[in-house]
Amino acid sequence: MNTEKVALEKKDRMANILFKIDAVKFGVFELSSGKQSPYYIDLRVIPSFPDAFREICDTYAEQIQNEIGLSNFDRIAGVPIAGIPFASQIAYNLKKPFLYVRKNIKHHGRERRVEGILVSGDKVLLIDDLLTTGLTLKEAAEATRAEGGIVTDAIVFLDREEGGKQILEQAGVKLHPLLKISEVAHTLYELGAIDKESLRTILKQIKKA
Numbered sequence: 001m002n003t004e005k006v007a008l009e010k011k012d013r014m015a016n017i018l019f020k021i022d023a024v025k026f027g028v029f030e031l032s033s034g035k036q037s038p039y040y041i042d043l044r045v046i047p048s049f050p051d052a053f054r055e056i057c058d059t060y061a062e063q064i065q066n067e068i069g070l071s072n073f074d075r076i077a078g079v080p081i082a083g084i085p086f087a088s089q090i091a092y093n094l095k096k097p098f099l100y101v102r103k104n105i106k107h108h109g110r111e112r113r114v115e116g117i118l119v120s121g122d123k124v125l126l127i128d129d130l131l132t133t134g135l136t137l138k139e140a141a142e143a144t145r146a147e148g149g150i151v152t153d154a155i156v157f158l159d160r161e162e163g164g165k166q167i168l169e170q171a172g173v174k175l176h177p178l179l180k181i182s183e184v185a186h187t188l189y190e191l192g193a194i195d196k197e198s199l200r201t202i203l204k205q206i207k208k209a
Contacts (some may be wrong), residue, residue, distance in 0.1 A: 014179055018041065057090050118144070127155070131159045131168075138167055
């Protein structure tokens with residue numbers, strides 16, 4: 001079986017998992033970025049499904065090894081809040097030290113935004129669940145760099161394809177998504193999980209970005 005076919009089958013499998021755990025919602029939603037969206041992908045529910053969580057974390061780990069390479073980073077940092085459970089499990093699986101980035105500096109203790117042991121010059125791979133505008137990951141990269149870390153790559157489960165990738169590129173961070181929302185939408189449509197109108201709704205949101 002060729003590599004491209006295996007990769008496509010894996011993407012279909014990941015999209016199917018989202019459908020099975022009812023992570024795809026339609027309606028009117030306000031995203032954490034403040035943007036309005038006609039659909040919502042709730043990836044925060046994934047850790048509540050141990051089998052799905054394990055499979056998705058294994059897929060993250062495999063893509064990290066294949067696309068980025070274990071020798072190209074020293075530590076893994078989870079992006080708050082939803083990226084932290086994924087990052088901690090993946091760091092454990094890959095035997096890499098785990099960090100997490102706070103949303104804000106705490107005003108007690110060491111008063112740092114990056115928790116864990118970070119030595120100046122360490123290469124840090126950022127992990128989050130979802131990418132929309134890219135601002136959360138960009139801020140995490142800036143916070144990590146401010147404390148001496150080197151950030152060149154970030155991996156997410158899902159890219160909503162709304163301009164976040166370009167924002168990260170401008171910040172010197174290469175994005176590695178497991179899935180793009182267009183891939184999820186087409187797979188769910190082919191499975192009969194969503195109708196043509198729902199497919200159009202998702203694809204139209206991409207074009208609006």
